[in-house]
Amino acid sequence: MDKVRLIEKLNEAISLELGALLQYxxxxxxxxxxxxxxxAEFFEETAEEAxxxxxxxxxxxxxxxxxPAVEPAPVKQTTDLQEMLANSLEVERRAVKVYTEALSFCEDNPAYRNILEEQISDEQTDVEELExxxxxxxRATSSSSQRKSEIA
Ligand SMILES: [Fe+2]
Structure with missing residues (x-):
């Protein structure tokens, strides 16, 4: 296990989670x-999860x-639902990536490997839900703009 690099990567994950918490x-x-x-309820629950x-x-x-890191990753501000979901998907995909990188530094340690595999699986579920x-x-947006162009 590469402790130094694992700590560094987990701190990157913590910053990401803190940014996600503020964003959600x-x-x-x-x-x-x-x-x-x-x-509102969905974002509130996801903030708690982060x-x-x-x-x-x-x-x-x-x-x-x-x-542990205390600096949150940057927050993307928007009031548009579609953008909120796209930004959320971006954050969750980054989480999968960062935890997967963290896993590569502790593959020889069963406890940490297990913790990270479970974490990656959780984050992957969030990615798939958001997708x-x-x-x-x-689909709803493109079919309504198609309807508008058909009328016009
Ligand atoms: Fe997370």
Missing amino acids: NQYSHVITGPERRIW FKHAKKFASRVVALGGT KYLNQIQ
Whole structure:
């Protein structure tokens, strides 16, 4: 296990989770319109999930002898639902990538390997959920603009 590089990578993941926490929390507040009822709750729950992940790996970084990161990754601001979901998908894809990189530094340690494999699987589920939401929304948007052009 390469402790130094693992700590570094986990700190990158913590920053990403802290940025995600702020981004999701912001989206839960600024989302408006008829779909607010559904999406506000979704973003709120996802923010809590990101916070849980940040805490989980902060505790691991300390156990490994490091200092957990406190600087959040940059937040992308928007009030457009489709952009919110696209930005969320970007964050979750980055999470899969960063945790996969972290895994490469601890493959010989069964406990850490297990923790990271589970984490990657969780993040991958989030990626797939967001892809499903986005597909549906993009289809709805393109068919409504097609209808508009047919009328015009
Ligand atoms: Fe996460």
